[in-house]
Amino acid sequence: MHAINVFSPDFDVDDCLAEIRTCLERGWTGMGFKTDEFEAAFCQYAGLDHAHFLSSATAGLHLALEVLKRADGWADGDEVITTALTFVSTNHAILHAGLTPVFCDVDAMLCLDPDAIERAITPRTRAVMFVGLGGNAGQWDRVVALCRRHGLRLVLDAAHQSGTRLNGQAPARDADAAVFSFHAVKNLGTADGGMICLPDAKLDAAARRLSWLGIDKTTFERTAASGTYQWRYDVPEVGFKYHGNSVMAAIGLVQLRRLERDNAERRRLAGLYDARLAPVGGIDRVPMAAQCTPSRHLYQVEVADRDLVLDRLRGMNIHPGVHYQLNTRFAPYDRFSASLPRAEQASDQLLSLPLHVKMTDGDVQVVCDALADAVALPMAA
Ligand SMILES: Cc1ncc(COP(=O)(O)O)c(C=O)c1O
Structure with a gap:
């Protein structure tokens, strides 16, 4: 693979x-x-x-x-x-x-x-x-x-x-x-x-x-x-x-x-992700704004036990990203930290699924199947 x-x-x-x-x-x-x-x-x-x-x-x-x-x-x-x-x-x-x-x-x-x-x-x-x-x-x-x-x-x-x-x-x-x-x-x-x-x-x-x-x-x-x-x-x-x-x-x-063409392809791939992940439990897709035609630089979802899910995906040769670690957890921002419940939760649960113009529809399917399997397996005790 x-x-x-x-x-x-x-x-x-x-x-x-x-x-x-x-x-x-x-x-x-x-x-x-x-x-x-x-x-x-x-x-x-x-x-x-x-x-x-x-x-x-x-x-x-x-x-x-x-x-x-x-x-x-x-x-x-x-x-x-x-x-x-x-x-x-x-x-x-x-x-x-x-x-x-x-x-x-x-x-x-x-x-x-x-x-x-x-x-x-x-x-x-x-x-x-x-x-x-x-x-x-x-x-x-x-x-x-x-x-x-x-x-x-x-x-x-x-x-x-x-x-x-x-x-x-x-x-x-x-x-x-x-x-x-x-x-x-x-x-x-x-x-x-x-x-x-x-x-x-x-x-x-x-x-x-x-x-x-x-x-x-x-x-x-x-x-x-x-x-x-x-x-x-x-x-x-x-x-x-x-x-x-x-x-x-x-x-x-x-x-x-080629930007217009590339972004259109990104949106098409994002649409495939949407269609295939919508029925899968345990995966929350980050919504795009209404009236927005996004560049789709990222396709982000939130899952519980994100780090474990990432490990499982890596085991299947799939390498998502994390955008981003909460900046207030880094030393230079310690003294500015504030209560940010939604951002904190996202930082712990987010992952960016592979999304680029070299991907095939089959690749999207492989990622979706692997992600569905990864979230369905029992989480670590
Ligand atoms: C949200 C955001 N802001 C700023 C930057 C900085 O961009 P650059 O790498 O061009 O300095 C990045 C790049 O990763 C980014 O993702």
Whole structure:
């Protein structure tokens, strides 16, 4: 029986190599050229005004908070409402920016619960960090409305949301900042990369400067304008080295072209999982939001005795993932821990079933049969 892994990246190899070749032949592999092309293509695809290609979403989430903090004059220690059921990048960004994470519980879709957000708002709350887990939109419209009502900035961790639509549009369009991930195993995967999308032109310009060490002109701009290298620039503030490069953007461009097709296939496979798992007792499928056409980066279920079920599946050469361990269980977040009953339960019971475009319908059947067997066997004494 071949191994069935949670992720398995797929690339149009010749097309990727052809795009990379244009960078090598032109002698431009850094920021500019392909990164400009990828940014424009991504804006057009997602219906966004600005997009800036970065080395990762981790960098982008930190950058988003830095840009907003500097623009709005937030103080160190000001609060950002966030989820603990996420990859640590989401919350590391808050700490990196010198802000305080305030953890709130999630809803049935495992996204931040708007009622819990509302209860957690204090005079020091400046922003909400919303994670579209697995490509879900959760109760996004309610979160947008409550942020507007309370004058809070809304940052969308859209790491899993490449191609997600809510009522036909990218949820990112309603965020003050949205950050996508093109990490190797994401549904739009490169080797590493991210995109920060800021609707405000001034904030977009600030993000571009801060992602390039605070320098006011990129090397590409300085060179492309005259065709010769121009050395002079200014550094009005201290920034970070967070921008992306043309080689990664070349792969991103090719992956973007197939994103709609890939996501449709993910949704089709998810539909097969739904149909086959619905009648099986002991398996709770995480619902997607109504009106949401998800990217389906993940297909998540909850089971009792998750670790044992995982062991049993591994014994059958099936290798699901766990997204995620509760961040408040990690040392840096100890002192911010809060009562999060739903997120805690999910963290103990969740597993992400294999879902990628190389899977066959037969693979889905094998996983479903194995999972049904694994939950039906007696649990350990
Ligand atoms: C929810 C979430 N946020 C942020 C990130 C960080 O993305 P990157 O690997 O591009 O830095 C990830 C990646 O795993 C993620 O899953």
